[in-house]
Amino acid sequence: MAKIGAAQTPPTLPTPAQGVRWTTPIVETPGIVVLGSWIRRLVRFLVTLPFRFPVMVGCLAASFAAWWWLDWPGLAGLWATAAVASLVWWRTWPNSYRTWVTLRIMAWWRHVFVYRRHWQPVLVISGLAESYQERRYLPRIRRVTCDTWADRVRVSLVAGTSPADFETRVAELAHGFAAPSCRVIVNGPRDITLEFPRRDTLAEPLDALDIPDAPELGALHVGQREDGSPWRLRLHGTHVLVAGVTGAGKGSVIWSAVRAMLPAVADNTAQVWAIDPKRMELAYGWDLFAHYADDGESAVALLELAVSQMQDRAARYAGKRRSHIPTTEDPFVLVVLDEVAFLTAYHPDRDVRRRAENAIATLTSQGRSVGFAVLAALQDPRKEVMNLRNLFPDKVALRLDEASQVDMILGEGARDRGANAHLIDPTLPGVAYVRVEGSPAPVRVRAAYVSDDDITAMTDVYGAGSSSDGEAA
Numbered sequence: 001m002a003k004i005g006a007a008q009t010p011p012t013l014p015t016p017a018q019g020v021r022w023t024t025p026i027v028e029t030p031g032i033v034v035l036g037s038w039i040r041r042l043v044r045f046l047v048t049l050p051f052r053f054p055v056m057v058g059c060l061a062a063s064f065a066a067w068w069w070l071d072w073p074g075l076a077g078l079w080a081t082a083a084v085a086s087l088v089w090w091r092t093w094p095n096s097y098r099t100w101v102t103l104r105i106m107a108w109w110r111h112v113f114v115y116r117r118h119w120q121p122v123l124v125i126s127g128l129a130e131s132y133q134e135r136r137y138l139p140r141i142r143r144v145t146c147d148t149w150a151d152r153v154r155v156s157l158v159a160g161t162s163p164a165d166f167e168t169r170v171a172e173l174a175h176g177f178a179a180p181s182c183r184v185i186v187n188g189p190r191d192i193t194l195e196f197p198r199r200d201t202l203a204e205p206l207d208a209l210d211i212p213d214a215p216e217l218g219a220l221h222v223g224q225r226e227d228g229s230p231w232r233l234r235l236h237g238t239h240v241l242v243a244g245v246t247g248a249g250k251g252s253v254i255w256s257a258v259r260a261m262l263p264a265v266a267d268n269t270a271q272v273w274a275i276d277p278k279r280m281e282l283a284y285g286w287d288l289f290a291h292y293a294d295d296g297e298s299a300v301a302l303l304e305l306a307v308s309q310m311q312d313r314a315a316r317y318a319g320k321r322r323s324h325i326p327t328t329e330d331p332f333v334l335v336v337l338d339e340v341a342f343l344t345a346y347h348p349d350r351d352v353r354r355r356a357e358n359a360i361a362t363l364t365s366q367g368r369s370v371g372f373a374v375l376a377a378l379q380d381p382r383k384e385v386m387n388l389r390n391l392f393p394d395k396v397a398l399r400l401d402e403a404s405q406v407d408m409i410l411g412e413g414a415r416d417r418g419a420n421a422h423l424i425d426p427t428l429p430g431v432a433y434v435r436v437e438g439s440p441a442p443v444r445v446r447a448a449y450v451s452d453d454d455i456t457a458m459t460d461v462y463g464a465g466s467s468s469d470g471e472a473a
Contacts, residue, residue, distance in 0.1 A: 111144035122176035222256035244398025249430035255450035287463030303359035324371035393437035
């Protein structure tokens with residue numbers, strides 16, 4: 001008989017509604033199996049070592065052979081000869097030495113002591129490690145290569161994941177590996193490359209580029225890409241939208257494009273039509289333009305003139321050709337719109353805004369195939385200010401005010417892919433992210449700075465034969 005006040009023991013029998021819980025049985029692995037696994041891994045490592053590290057294995061083999069046959073003097077002589085040969089190689093062919101020796105040693109060092117060392121904690125904290133049945137799976141580093149400005153880490157993804165998982169974690173990856181930024185390059189199924197710059201190659205301003213002898217309108221050299229290669233802006237066959245706050249460098253993009261076109265303007269196979277509501281940017285090179293306008297009425301008249309000429313050219317091409325080749329009879333026409341929001345949103349006359357928007361929409365939707373292109377610049381990319389953004393295939397995002405504006409300009413997901421235009425340093429005018437038609441990956445670039453003296457020199461040489469006027473005619 002239980003005592004009064006004693007603790008009552010609850011029943012332990014399962015109720016009919018209680019489910020049965022199955023647990024994984026624990027099986028002890030025999031020691032011989034563990035030892036065999038270790039031996040197998042050691043043999044595989046030794047067999048594949050000459051293929052994975054041929055230079056290191058070759059050096060060790062040669063050193064051992066010299067010591068075996070010639071004792072220590074032979075080993076010292078071998079390394080002395082190698083040191084002299086390395087010095088001669090470095091002094092005579094420095095670029096080749098950097099490619100085959102310096103960068104390979106750097107890649108090995110950063111693979112071992114930077115990426116492999118911090119790989120697991122960075123990926124786990126970033127949320128890129130996957131778990132299944134109480135086991136953790138990590139993407140595997142396949143290879144690390146280095147060039148003069150960046151590290152490239154080739155990664156095999158875990159089955160069931162996608163490159164988008166990494167694209168949304170580029171900020172965490174960049175900070176985790178102490179890099180200025182990170183970019184994801186998709187090589188194929190479950191195969192990506194993470195690009196980590198070691199330094200900012202665009203920190204120094206670029207002077208105005210040399211005027212080319214024969215410009216290629218489909219690839220005008222206007223600046224430099226982050227990897228050190230030329231930034232070539234396509235104008236013929238597309239339209240370009242440039243967005244950035246005041247002082248971000250929109251003028252650098254516009255004037256670099258105009259500068260690169262000057263030889264084609266001189267031989268009358270290209271024309272630049274300019275609209276400058278501020279009367280401070282493009283007016284400085286007035287004589288370079290075939291047509292110029294700086295107020296609402298004349299700007300709309302200029303746009304409607306461009307539409308009229310475009311439609312006349314299209315009527316002549318109908319049934320005869322499908323693409324445009326610049327000639328003196330049918331030159332390539334670039335319509336430059338600085339502060340396009342003045343015409344589409346800020347002008348007090350509603351009729352001017354409507355006509356301007358209709359003309360811009362017509363040019364951007366029909367002008368590419370007949371040799372008419374629009375290069376528009378604005379500060380505020382909101383839809384109520386500029387609702388024609390999708391008609392511009394190529395886009396340039398300079399420094400912006402807000403993170404949400406990045407996707408407004410470059411398209412959805414651009415910021416997740418590393419296009420942090422809202423974080424561009426204000427002391428770096430001309431630095432931008434570019435997204436061209438057909439490529440989802442934004443590229444970091446910097447436009448060359450064209451000074452007032454450069455514009456004056458351009459006008460003196462190439463402006464004499466232009467037919468500029470104060471308004472569209």
